[in-house]
Each structure stands twice: as C-alpha cells, then as structure tokens.
Amino acid sequence: MTATWVAPRIDRGTGPGEARANAASIGLWVFMGVVTALFSLFAMAYLMRMNSSDAVTLALPRQLWISTALLVAGSLALQRASAAARRADAMRTRGLLLAGGLCAIAFLCAQLWAWNALLNAQVMPAGNPAGSFFYLLTAMHGLHVAGGLIAWGWVMRTFRRETIDGGWRIALCARYWHFMLAVWLALFALLAWVTPEVARFICGTV
Numbered sequence: 001m002t003a004t005w006v007a008p009r010i011d012r013g014t015g016p017g018e019a020r021a022n023a024a025s026i027g028l029w030v031f032m033g034v035v036t037a038l039f040s041l042f043a044m045a046y047l048m049r050m051n052s053s054d055a056v057t058l059a060l061p062r063q064l065w066i067s068t069a070l071l072v073a074g075s076l077a078l079q080r081a082s083a084a085a086r087r088a089d090a091m092r093t094r095g096l097l098l099a100g101g102l103c104a105i106a107f108l109c110a111q112l113w114a115w116n117a118l119l120n121a122q123v124m125p126a127g128n129p130a131g132s133f134f135y136l137l138t139a140m141h142g143l144h145v146a147g148g149l150i151a152w153g154w155v156m157r158t159f160r161r162e163t164i165d166g167g168w169r170i171a172l173c174a175r176y177w178h179f180m181l182a183v184w185l186a187l188f189a190l191l192a193w194v195t196p197e198v199a200r201f202i203c204g205t206v
Helices: 015-048 063-086 089-121 129-159 165-193 196-203
Strands: none
Touching: 015 063, 015 129, 015 165, 015 196, 089 129, 089 165, 089 196, 129 165
C-alpha cells in the first residue's frame, strides 16, 4: 500500500466560522487604525524635529530599496495566496503563503543590513535627529512586521489541518501585509523627502 498526500480541503466559511472571520476582520481594522494613529504621531514629531536648527538631511542607504522590493513581493504573494484559497487551490495557496512569509523575513534582514550600513557610516541612534528617527521608525515598523510573521506562522500551521475555514485567515494576513507595505512606503517617503527645508516650509518657518 502506498501512502498518498491529501491536500487540505478549503471550506467556504459558513456558520460559526463566518462569525469568527467577521469578528477577526473587525478586530484587524481597529488594530490598523490604532497603528495608523501611532505612526501619524511619529511622523508629526519627525516633521517638527526636522524643523529645528540642528537638523541635517540623512543619506538613506541603498538597502532600503531592496527591502521595499521584498515587502512588495511579499504583499503580492499573499494577495495571490488569498485568491488561490478562494479557488480552493490548496497546493498553490500553500506555496504562495510560504513565499510571502519568506519575503517578510528577508525584508527584516535587509532592514538590519541598512542599519549596519548607517552604523558603519557613523550615523548613530543619538546625535543626529534624522538618524535617531530613522532607527526609531524602522524599528517600530520592523516590530509590527515581526508580529505579522507570528500570525503568518499560525496560519501556516492551521493550513496543515484538514480545512482552513475558507481561507479567511489568509485573507486577513494579506490585508495586514498590504497595510504594512503602505506604512513602509509612507515612512520611506517621509525619511527621503522631508528635509529641513521642506519641514520649515510645511511648518511655515521659512
């Protein structure tokens, strides 16, 4: 007798499973709202700090472009994994889900690489306002990505069971990845384009 592997069955999500999915979706929206408010406050603080007389422009390391590409790739992979789950394509769902998580891990590694490049350039967490905020903002974003990876690991573990409840967990995971990508793009633009001159113009102190 030869053993055969049976792909997980993807249910359509009705009854109690649908109620759990709706509750989890609302909870995620609320959490993303709180995180948006948090990073908005950080952005305002950065703007006001760059308006000071001792602020200087920070030359961002090239590794940030690599990390951005990785986060985009991970977001796309999870979106396609969610679509594959809706089509009940378990094999493709698993592969894309795995790819999305690996891209997020690579993103964190690229961020650490960027930190190392700045430290080698003698840009320390203290002393340069732009440098201090760079470490703070990227660390906070990295922590939220790491938290998403914990949820991703749980989704991967759940996928090994007989069902994955219609793929709603994967859909929520993809939504969070899109959100993390949007936050990162906003932070990248903030760090790259808000120079002391721009900050003084926005604050009306030119």
